[in-house]
Amino acid sequence: MTKVSMRVNGRPVSAEVEGRTLLVQFLREGLGLTGTHVGCDTAQCGACVVHVDGRATKACNVFAMDCDGAEVATIEGMAAPDGTLSPIQQAFQDHHGLQCGFCTPGMVMSAAALLDENPRPTEAEVREYLEGNICRCTGYHNIVKAILAASGQPVAVAAE
Amino acid sequence: MYAFDFVRPTSVADAVAALGEADAQALGGGQTLIPALKQRLASPSTLVSLGAIAEIRGVCLDDDGRVCIGGGTTHATVARQAAAHYPALAAMAGRIGDPAVRNRGTLGGSLANNDPSACYPAAVLASNATVITNTRRIAADDYFQGMFTTALEEGELITEVRFPVPQAANYQKFVQPASRFALTAVFVARFADGVRVAVTGASEEGVFRWTEAEAALSDSFTPGALAALSVPADGMIDDLHGTPEYRAHLVRVLTGRAVAAAG
Amino acid sequence: MPKDHAPKDRGIGASSRRREDVRFLTGTGRYTDDINLHGQAHVAFVRSDVAHGRINAVDTEAAAAMPGVLRVFTAADFASAGGIPCGWQVTDRHGAVMKEPKHPILADGKVRHVGDPIAAVVAETYEQARDAAEAVVVDIEELPAVIDMKAAIEDDSPLVHDDLGTNLCYDWGFVEDNKAKVDAAFKAAHHVTTLELVNNRLIPNAMEPRVAVGDYAFGTGDHTLYTTSQNPHVIRLLMGAFVLGIPEHKLRVVAPDVGGGFGSKIFHYAEEAFVTFAAKALRRPVKWTCQRSESFMSDAHGRDHVTKIELALDAEGHFQAIRTETYANMGAYLSTFAPSVPTWLHGTLMAGNYKTPNIYVNVKAVFTNTVPVDAYRGAGRPEATYQLERVIDMAAREMGMDPIELRRKNFVTEFPYETPVAVVYDTGDYHATMDKLIEIADFAGFEARRAESAKKGLLRGLGINCYIEACGIAPSQLVGQLGARAGLYESATVRVNATGGVVVMTGSHSHGQGHETSFAQVISEMIGIQEDQVEIVHGDTANTPMGMGTYGSRSIAVGGSAMVKAATKVIDKARKIAAHLLEASDADIELKDGKFSVAGTDKSVEWGAVTLAAYVPHNYPLDQIEPGLEETAFYDPSNFTYPAGAYACEVEVDPDTGKVTVCRFAATDDFGNIINPMIVDGQVHGGIAQGIGQALLENASYDADGQLLSGSYMDYAMPRADDVPFYTVDHSCQTPCTHNPLGVKGCGEAGAIGTPPAVVNAVVDALQRAGHTHVTHIDMPLSPARVWAAMQTN
Known part of the structure; x- marks a missing residue:
């Protein structure tokens, strides 16, 4: 067991971990942050996407010890402290961009990374960026709309 | 996955020393290795992370105009930083895997694994690049030796790859x-x-x-x-x-x- | 809801934002894997890596001595337990019941598919359990495996179950009495179109892998199972009564937030029984979290039919008869509802939207050394629709007729309509959905778009099809006659609190469908209170009435009807209380906008005042009615519902690579009345993507030895965001269901049913237009390699 320290959603945390402890295990089992999900074991589904030092990262495909000293952001840190949803989260609700909710944390974190890199993506750019995030419920239609809307581009609102 | 020790050296020299231990294995970005470890297809005694070695990260031009990329450089970094020098290479790197994979996966990791369906081997071979390790320089034509097989010796690390820039x-x-x-x-x-x-x-x-x-x-x-x-x-x-x-x-x-x- | 009306802000017809989204968007949902009980141990299963073999010995001694191991279980530990039961018994065409094999919790004597669990190791941590699982020594004598369905019923085939003496589960004929008439109609036909096709095996792949946590309270003898289920009461009944012998009052099953199901989480699985059993045996909670690669070989698969369909037509194109012969793969064991899928959920839909007078369906269900196959989104109805809509397209081409006109010529137009395959369509308007499709899909602009594609060197095609489905499954007495070993009603308790808030405890289960929002809209509409005054509780047998759960697009049609029935009882009682408070007759009391009033007067009393009176009965007709305001209802439908529609797909085919791109997709669905249009659109979107997945990408493929070649997302192609376009969907054509109180039909499966033929028809159309006239059919998935190969043959 080795001590690992990082900041998660702005809060310094440290714990003793095994070498084989993945970041997602550190978050879910160690910190109780169960919003980050595990949907596959081949690094394809993207339900576990978090930000490590500002970059989208599959938390099931990186060791906790490789995140020593890193700044990690998870879905639990996206809303304001008073519970107000972030613009991306709000767009997902307004545009019905989620159904069962299991892929949603990864989708939101990937969307946030995309808009950070590319504030006004085209539809094709959104779809391409989501290559590593699989959703089985929505057919992606409303996810793409939600992300376009969150970028400030005009999109008809689903919830109207 | 099986249990292993995890070390995170900060220099190539320390990494090479760590890799000298029996059944030690290098960990680049881990985007292929970690899924394999989960399937229990590999059982290293020690995993030597290359993630903290600053000297093998980065993109630059050498005096001969070659694009030099550190072995620990992520695909996302190559996509961004090589674009002005070698657009086709940057575009290739920008389409490996998905965005999250590109933020972790590295040039050296891809070449060391030499997956028969990986992108980088094609770029390296077509560019007639030179693979530089902690011990030697290997021409691309000598480096690739079949599916998942390369010229690398046990414990040898890719520190850099130099790409001549085509017309x-x-x-x-x-x-x-x-x-x-x-x-x-x-x-x-x-x-x-x-x-x-x-x-x-x-x-x-x-x-x-x-x-x-x-x-x-x-x-x-x-x-x-x-x-x-x-x-x-x-x-x-x-x-x-x-x-x-x-x-x-x-x-x-x-x-x-x-x-x-x-x- | 007519489009020209202003959108409602609440109640039926409003696109209310989903309340469940807030917890899912903030990472505060509670899925089964998020549940960790104090003292919990973990299980890893030792699974067969051969498709068929005799177990000579299982040596657990070394594993039991490994660090952290609590106990290693084998089949011997379950000698007193029952097997995993099958919930539907099909009777074959000769009157004999189907062959029904034993399905042990852990393999006993033989393994029958790759992934069949042989032993289970429980340890302090999951990794310790995995480590020890590798130390279990299993001596298996590998036997020849049978994978191909037709080979499986040859005389010399290896037997999956030796004691059955055959791999034929049943040979079903429907309607057997029609057979002679059908054969005669074929003899007399002007034209017969014949098509042989494969309905590819799929893996449901809900994004949340299955998880089960068993717990046992020694002080009380109460068992609790937390599980990823679409129907916790069904699991409680099956597992309690048939597997472990636990009375239902000592067994609580909780299905909390569930990350998608698509059918795969209907069934009772061995792992659920195992953790429940082991928790008591070990006096520790026991958790199983399925790894995705494990789910590929332990979740029930879907589809997997091989069919020959023939369509007989007269010279004008009127359908005279349909005859089909289908081989349906059951896999190695009968999963919970497997026998019903290729029979009652498939044969009864072979009339489609058309008035074909003579239909005969033959289905041979076959055991093979593969993972069990059961219901997956659509379940039998996609298989029926695909055959029918492909063969109609082919017939139109052979007869030189327009595919839309051929369909229109045969549409059922008079309702109710009794088909020759034993169902009665209560209502529909198939011309209307086709008219709407032609409009929203912009057929008029197709040629211009085709010309644009041609400039890029791409072959554009347009495919259309219709579909009908039978949903809201269904009358218990009917399904009982058909072999169901369960009722198919639904339940609801409506509890009104003293201050007027309403809690609905429903037997339906939401795992993405948004019931917490849409069910509340119905109550809001009925009473006239705000939606946030209504809470929907589901998924826990401890606090919901016995329910049958969610599948078959049944929740709003059956569960919603039960809720309406219970709410109506509540309102009737509240009306009596209001009449007392208003000193008027019950018959004169109206409920509107949350207020009871005396008709024709300005006398009224608020909903909240009435509910308070019910719980504080100071001024109350206690001699006539009890205090309190809570009612339960069970609703058993009198018929299925029949959603129907028409879909259109436009594709571009790259002639150099065979790659198919779906450029445009339009869907018109008649779902009857709509509760929440936004949610309904979303259900259709998701179904379309799964349909595109089946048509172009997904394929569960076994090699001849029974190894699953597509055993992970590395080889099983899930639809991604860039595989699909934006969809145009419309549900303005509404013929309300005539036999349920909401006039609703169900919308969950339509997309998955209606989409695959549209995609395949479009690809064949593109190739035909480009001169590949020999390409009349390509089997799904239409991968680039398959499309390219088809183009090479002339």
Whole structure:
């Protein structure tokens, strides 16, 4: 067991971990942050996407010890402290961009990374960026709309 | 996964020392290795993370105009930082895996693994790049030795790869619909002294040069120059996603498209 | 809801934002894997790596001695337990009941598919359990495996279950009495179109892998199972009564937030029984979290039919008869509802939207050394629709007729309509959905778009099809006659609190469908209170009435009807209380906008005042009615519902690579009345993507030895965002269901049913238009390699 320290959603945390402890295990089992999900074991589904030092990262495909000293952001840190949803989260609700909710944390974190890199993506750019995030419920239609809307581009609102 | 010790050296020298231990294994970005560890397909005693070694990260130009990329540089960094120097290479790096994979996966990790469907081997081979390790320099033509097999010795680390910049180049990737690795992909690079064509995803022997196409394209760098050529299906990969004949056909189609796109 | 009306802000017809989204968007949902009980141990299963073999010995001694191991279980530990039961018994065409094999919790004597669990190791941590699982020594004598369905019923085939003496589960004929008439109609036909096709095996792949946590309280003898289920009461009944012998009052099953199901989480699985059993045996909570690669070989698969369909037509194109012969793969064991899928959920839909007078369906269900196959989104209805809509397209081409006109010529137009395959369509308007499709899909602009594609060197095609489905499954007495070993009603308790808030405890289960929002809209509409005054509780047998759960697009049609029935009882009682408070007759009391009033007067009393009176009965007709305001209802439908529609797909085919791109997709669905249009659109979107997945990408493929070649996302192609376009969907054509109180039909499966034929028809159309006239059919998935190969044959 080795001590690992990082900041998660702005809060310094440290714990003793095994070498084989993945970041997602550190978050879910160690910190109780169960919003980050595990949907596959081949690094394809993207339900576990978090930000490590500002970059989208599959938390099931990186060791906790490789995140020593890193700044990690998870879905639990996206809303304001008073519970107000972030613009991306709000767009997902307004545009019905989620159904069962299991892929949603990864989708939101990937969307946030995309808009950070590319504030006004085209539809094709959104779809391409989501290559590593699989959703089985929505057919992606409303996810793409939600992300376009969150970028400030005009999109008809689903919830109207 | 099996239990292992995890070390995170900050220099190449320390990493090489750590890799000297029995059953130690290097960990680049881990995007292929970690899934393999989860399946218990590997059982290293020690995993030597290369993630904290600053000296093997980065993109620069050397005095000969070659693009030099540290072995620990992520695909995302190459996509951003090599774009001005070698656009075809940057574009290739920008289409490996998905954005999250590109933020972790590294050049050195990809080359050390030499997956037969990986993108980087095609770029390295077509560019006639030089693979630099902690002990030596290896020409691309000597480096790739078949599926998952390379010239690397035990404990040898890729520190850098130097890419001569061609006059024109393009990478055409036809994705396998599930993994999104290359079902077949072709990197074409046109240099003053000739054209190099490297094919990945297709052959049971891993990445290879299509020398007939190179000769024809060196005479005339047009898609039409390939008209009379064909690739034998013998030795091509046969799986759920494509027959050897299909892959052989794709090699020709994609080479033509790469030539057209490279201009 | 007519489009020209202003959108409602609440109640039926409003696109209310989903309340469940807030917890899912903030990472505060509670899925089964998020549940960790104090003292919990973990299980890893030792699974067969061969498709068929005799177990000579299982040596657990070394594993039991490994660090952290609590106990290693084998089949011997379950000698007193029952097997995993099958919930539907099909009777074959000769009157004999189906062959029904034993399905032990852990393999006993033989393994029958790759992934069949042989032993289970429980340890302090999951990794310790995995480590020890590798130390279990299993001596298996590998036997020849049978994978191909037709080979499986040859005389010399290896037997999956030796004691059955055959791999034929049943040979079903429907309607057997029609057979002679059908054969005669074929003899007399002007034209017969014949098509042989494969309905590819799929893996459901809900994004949340299955998880089960068993717990046992020694002080009380109460068992609790937390599980990823679409129907916790069904699991409680099956597992309690048939597997472990636990009375239902000592067994609580909780299905909390569930990350998608698509059918795969209907069934009772061995792992659920195992953790429940082991928790008591070990006096520790026991958790199983399925790894995705494990789910590929332990979740029930879907589809996997091989069919020959023939369509007989007269000279004008009127359908005279349909005859089909289908082989349906059951896999190695009968999963919970497997026998019903290729029979009652498939044969009864072979009339489609058309008035074909003579239909005969033959289905041979076959055991093979593969993972069990059961219901997956659509379940039998996609298989029926695909055959029918492909063969109609082919017939139109052979007869030189327009595919839309051929369909229109045969549409059922008079309702109710009794088909020759034993169902009665209560209502529909198939011309209307086709008219709407032609409009929203912009057929008029197709040729211009085709010309644009041609400039890029791409072959554009247009495919259309219709579909009908039978949903809201269904009358218990009918399904009982058909072999169901369960009722198919639904339940609800409506509890009104003293201050007027309403809690609905429903037997339906939401795992993405948004019931917490849409069910509340119905109550809001009925009472006239705000939606946030209504809470929907589901998924826990401890606090919901016995329910049958969610599948078959049944929740709003059956569960919603039960809720309406219970709410109506509540309102009737509240009306009596209001009448007392208003000193008027019950018959004169109206409820509107949350207020009871005396008709024709300005006398009224608020909903909240009435509910308070119910719980504080100071001024109350206690001699006539009890205090309190809570009612339960069970609703058993009198018929299925029949959603129907028409879909259109436009594709571009790259002639050099065979790659198919779906450029445009339009869907018109008649779902009857709509509760929440936004949610309904979303259900259709998701179904379309799964349909595109089946048509172009997904394929569970076994090699001849029974190894699953597409055993992970590396080889099983899931639809991604860039595989699909934006969809145009419309549900303005509404013929309300005539036999349920909301006039609703159900919308969950339509997309998955209606989409695959549209995609395949479009690809064949593109190739035909490009001169590949020999390409009349390509089997799904239409991968680039398959499409390219088809083009090479002339």
